[in-house]
Amino acid sequence: MPDFILSIDQGTTSSRAILFDLKGEPQATAQLELPQIYPQPGWVEHDAERIWRDVQQVCRDALAKAPAGTPRAIGITNQRETTVVWDRKTGKPIHNAIVWQDRRGAPLCKQLIEAGWEPKIQAKTGLLIDSYFSATKVRWLLENVSGAQEAADRGELAMGTIDSFLLWRLTGGKVHATDVTNASRTMLFNIHAMGWDDELLDLFKVPKSMLPRVLECADDFGRSSKDSAGVALPIAGVAGDQQAALIGQACFQPGMIKSTYGTGCFALLNTGGKVVTSNNRLLSTVGYKLKGELAYAIEGSIFVAGAAVQWLRDGLKLIHQAGETEDLARSIAGTNGVYLVPAFTGLGAPYWDPSARGAIIGLSRNTGIAEIVRSALEAVCYQTRDLMSAMAGDSGQAPSMLRVDGGMVRNDWVMQFLADILNVPVERPVVTETTALGAATCAGLGAGLFASMGEVAGNWQRDRLFNPGMQDSVRDQLYAGWRAAVKRVQN
Secondary structure, three states: OEEEEEEEEEEEEEEEEEEEEEEEEEEEEEEEEEEOOOOOOOEEOHHHHHHHHHHHHHHHHHHHHHHOOOOEEEEEEEEOEEEEEEOOOOOEOOOOOOOOOOOHHHHHHHHHHHHOHHHHHHHHHHHOOOOOOOOHHHHHHHHHHHHHHHHHHHHHOOEEEEEHHHHHHOOOOOOEEEEEEHHHOOOOEEEEOOOOOHHHHHHOOHHHHHHOEEOOOEOOOOOOOOOHOOOOOEEEEEHHHHHHHHHHOOOOOOOEEEEEEEEOEEEEEEEEEEOOOOOOOEEEEEEEOOOOOOEEEEEEEEEHHHHHHHHHOOOOOOOOOOOHHHHHHHHOOOOOOOOEEEOEEEEEOOOOOOOOOOEEEOOOOOHHHHHHHHHHHHHHHHHHHHHHHHHHHHHHHOOOOOOOOOOHHHHHHHHHHHHHHOOOOOOEEEOOHHHHHHHHHHHHHHHEEEEEEEHHHHHOEEEEEOOOOOOOHHHHHHHHHHHHHHHHHHO
């Protein structure tokens, strides 16, 4: 009877459970879409109780679909930075979760930058000051929920990213923990000392008693109850979604790079045991800590990738489903100068402009649905080139290969255009859901189901290689048009 690992993948737009065998191949999947809550422009929230109910349901559904075998461990991966504060006695959140895309912390960030805090915060955390990260979210909750600051000061409240909230619920409140990758995204964690930073906790007025214990990505995170997940198992692995994808893509050697295309787009470059400080407004972050081995990474974050396709479907209603976009893109030779800059919640790396807003530029009477759809797909690739250029500047060498994953990479047209605009070969793996696979990998290592990281790397398989074929002059002209469009929406 084969062994399986149950991977919980709690993302921005859905909650999933995938059962992997020990070769890294999915055997059963269940998924539920997660509604977004928009209280006002620039604010994004999730119902944390809805997340918990959905996670319970998808775990039970995936287990019910599973072939004969034995589940051995649980791994968790999650949307990072999204912040929950809950009551320690009841386990109930005091407010909706504030999502990573949320911009309500921007005024505080501006104050901190003007007060000269950014160099110190970057030196400690590897992060630039931005409301993207958890610190300003928890500060807002403590200030704006009645009695929250006082309750926190009395030690009655707990905070965490989604992984911490799920761990609390899965273990019946016995475990309040997170892993090093999620901790490194809070703007409260010192990535050199590998611990919560007292000076930053004082700055954001966050009592240390609120914070979870920080463990390795493959570690003992307690045990689920049968009532919570449908099965009682050790929870042996946790990693934030982008670092989980780095692990799932087996990018274990310095210089290897992966880019994940989900709601947003996130590229991580493994820098080994060295923290590389970016001169191009990228982030230094913890890549993973596995079996005592600590690896750092440079990260570039694009806030809107697949979310732009979702907007075409749900907002503009130009398409009925995402799969239509490939045929529409192929139906025309080009966009005729149309560029869509999807700065719906500001611009991420390397611009970090929270005031930017989205725009479609270059419209004419000849512009139709196909041009707008294709320009949304192209924007994902242009933004990736922005990141690759910045990473090359920081690391001193241009990437020679890019491993890709996430929902969008099933679109062959997008992957070919990406290779063309980057002028770099693009590798798509057989298992494109590498975020969930990374969580399963962590759990497998934590539970002793894998002997080594080398065994994990040996399981990785390529599905297809996309080689660049675009003329340099065409590539340069298209990218120059993109850079000009970005300038139009900034500030």
